[in-house]
Amino acid sequence: MSSRARVTARRRREVGLAYLLLAPTLLLLGGVLAYPLGWEVWTSFTSLSPRQEGGTAFVGLENYRRHLEDPQFWIAATVTVVHAVVTTVAKLALGLGFALLLARPFRGRALVFLAVFLPWAYPASVSVIGWYWTLSPPITTAYSVFMGTLKYAVDGALGTGAWAFLSVTLFNIWRGSSFIGVLLLAGINAVPPELFEYATLESKSAWQRFWVVTVPLLRPFLALGVFLSLTTGFADLANVWMLTAGRIVFPIIGTHAYWLAIKAGEFGSASALSLMLVPFLLAALLVLFRLFDPPEREAA
Amino acid sequence: MIARSRGARIRSNVFAYANLAPYVFFVLFPFYFMVVTSFKSNAELYNLKSIPFWIQSGAIMDHYALLFQKTDFVTWMKNSLLVATVATTASVIISILAGYSLARLRFRGAGSFGTAVFITYLVPQTLLFLPLSQVVAWLGLSDSILALMITYPTFLVPFCTWLLMGYFRTIPREVEECALVDGATRMQTLWKVVLPMAVPGIICAVLFSFTLCWNEFTYALTFISQSANKTAVVGVTSDLIRGDIYFWGSLMAGALLASIPIVVVYVLFLDYYVSGLTAGAVKG
Numbered sequence: 001m002s003s004r005a006r007v008t009a010r011r012r013r014e015v016g017l018a019y020l021l022l023a024p025t026l027l028l029l030g031g032v033l034a035y036p037l038g039w040e041v042w043t044s045f046t047s048l049s050p051r052q053e054g055g056t057a058f059v060g061l062e063n064y065r066r067h068l069e070d071p072q073f074w075i076a077a078t079v080t081v082v083h084a085v086v087t088t089v090a091k092l093a094l095g096l097g098f099a100l101l102l103a104r105p106f107r108g109r110a111l112v113f114l115a116v117f118l119p120w121a122y123p124a125s126v127s128v129i130g131w132y133w134t135l136s137p138p139i140t141t142a143y144s145v146f147m148g149t150l151k152y153a154v155d156g157a158l159g160t161g162a163w164a165f166l167s168v169t170l171f172n173i174w175r176g177s178s179f180i181g182v183l184l185l186a187g188i189n190a191v192p193p194e195l196f197e198y199a200t201l202e203s204k205s206a207w208q209r210f211w212v213v214t215v216p217l218l219r220p221f222l223a224l225g226v227f228l229s230l231t232t233g234f235a236d237l238a239n240v241w242m243l244t245a246g247r248i249v250f251p252i253i254g255t256h257a258y259w260l261a262i263k264a265g266e267f268g269s270a271s272a273l274s275l276m277l278v279p280f281l282l283a284a285l286l287v288l289f290r291l292f293d294p295p296e297r298e299a300a
Numbered sequence: 301m302i303a304r305s306r307g308a309r310i311r312s313n314v315f316a317y318a319n320l321a322p323y324v325f326f327v328l329f330p331f332y333f334m335v336v337t338s339f340k341s342n343a344e345l346y347n348l349k350s351i352p353f354w355i356q357s358g359a360i361m362d363h364y365a366l367l368f369q370k371t372d373f374v375t376w377m378k379n380s381l382l383v384a385t386v387a388t389t390a391s392v393i394i395s396i397l398a399g400y401s402l403a404r405l406r407f408r409g410a411g412s413f414g415t416a417v418f419i420t421y422l423v424p425q426t427l428l429f430l431p432l433s434q435v436v437a438w439l440g441l442s443d444s445i446l447a448l449m450i451t452y453p454t455f456l457v458p459f460c461t462w463l464l465m466g467y468f469r470t471i472p473r474e475v476e477e478c479a480l481v482d483g484a485t486r487m488q489t490l491w492k493v494v495l496p497m498a499v500p501g502i503i504c505a506v507l508f509s510f511t512l513c514w515n516e517f518t519y520a521l522t523f524i525s526q527s528a529n530k531t532a533v534v535g536v537t538s539d540l541i542r543g544d545i546y547f548w549g550s551l552m553a554g555a556l557l558a559s560i561p562i563v564v565v566y567v568l569f570l571d572y573y574v575s576g577l578t579a580g581a582v583k584g
Contacts, residue, residue, distance in 0.1 A: 036434075
């Protein structure tokens with residue numbers, strides 16, 4: 001066998017193996033998720049509703065058109081984008097800060113580490129109750145009078161529901177920055193220390209080192225963090241629901257869709273609404289994938 | 301190694317503490333408040349004149365007693381533990397295979413496969429539980445914790461795959477090529493060379509998956525109706541909030557106890573995580 005033929009044979013085996021290793025993932029996602037995803041897409045083109053009389057009609061893009069014409073949609077879209085962007089930036093900044101601080105040894109680090117970890121490790125549906133309890137005290141105590149005053153001041157200045165929205169944002173940052181911090185810490189952990197050492201010798205200032213060395217090395221983890229932060233920011237449902245006790249004044253797309261489906265029974269319209277996010281998220285994903293896996297390396 | 305003066309080291313420590321202190325307060329305050337509330341008598345809880353941040357009239361265990369005597373709390377914990385363990389183990393194994401394949405094996409469409417796996421993340425979970433509950437019914441798993449073991453990996457696998465893919469890429473290719481040249485197969489290389497080097501990444505994936513499982517709410521709420529099959533997080537919130545009535549004290553007690561396994565898991569891995577970090581940092 002010529003050496004070229006041997007290489008080809010090895011390549012072929014490798015491709016086979018690649019598919020074999022991916023098979024369980026595809027089986028799982030195909031087997032369990034394919035139908036729900038298809039259902040959601042199909043439903044978005046129909047008038048499906050458990051409350052309607054008569055059959056479900058195929059309405060084409062009608063659901064989408066109606067959302068685009070609805071001012072409520074644009075409000076929700078604006079709030080969603082602002083919410084997702086603000087929380088993502090804050091989470092990245094805080095998370096990166098922790099990761100860098102915790103990457104250096106100092107006394108008591110293990111404890112600080114655990115503290116930083118807690119908000120994410122703690123079940124959101126439970127800690128959100130703690131937050132609700134802290135930010136919008138439901139029973140009257142001396143404390144709740146103070147918080148009530150604060151709430152009315154904020155609502156008065158920014159409009160009704162501003163306090164609720166603020167608490168959702170704060171909660172999201174509280175939880176998310178912890179997650180991103182730990183994720184990035186794992187990333188720093190993965191980088192061979194020699195690289196950092198070399199960088200320390202080569203670079204002029206800490207600031208330069210941060211941008212030229214740390215950020216590029218952490219790129220895959222930053223990309224994953226941003227992506228997850230955006231998807232949760234866009235679709236954050238349970239937390240918004242709980243923190244505002246279902247009285248949603250600043251709707252984000254996720255809560256609006258849930259409301260449409262569960263309270264109003266308009267499955268078709270709700271599916272269309274939640275799918276309208278997909279193009280934006282897809283664009284974000286593609287950009288992040290590019291960052292994660294730059295083309296020049298792929299060519300190797 | 302660059303020797304740093306004692307002064308510089310102290311300065312950097314002070315800097316770290318000063319930066320972390322406000323955040324640690326921000327992080328811990330809600331927990332502290334929950335602990336205080338869970339030990340407070342109802343009389344004090346609803347007393348307008350009491351101070352909310354500490355206990356004046358003596359700590360009581362009533363709220364905890366109610367949790368153990370009047371609810372299925374122990375069963376919920378067992379369910380959570382079972383679901384989280386099974387789903388995490390399965391997901392991490394599947395993700396190791398997929399992540400390695402996408403990170404290292406060059407084949408046509410590796411990029412599109414990678415994207416395809418993540419597309420599933422793009423469709424907001426908001427409404428997914430509706431058709432997914434149909435799938436669960438077809439599989440004959442309605443109202444069973446098996447339903448959760450099957451559905452959780454659908455969001456764990458994409459996440460772990462991406463995470464591990466990032467990890468596998470940080471391992472120098474040369475190490476693997478040495479093994480391959482020595483006659484090892486790809487699978488042997490993965491098992492004997494790559495996995496040992498990726499242990500921190502795998503631990504990270506296990507931690508994250510376990511946490512995501514333990515904390516999952518929507519599916520656990522919608523697929524399970526019997527109290528005996530509920531998970532801890534859902535059980536606590538659904539059985540201690542009845543309509544508009546909140547059992548605040550027990551709710552906080554349940555919330556605190558339900559999270560203990562997570563904290564234990566983190567503490568167990570903490571040493572590893574931190575020592576791994578120190579091993580790197582001490583050299584620098």
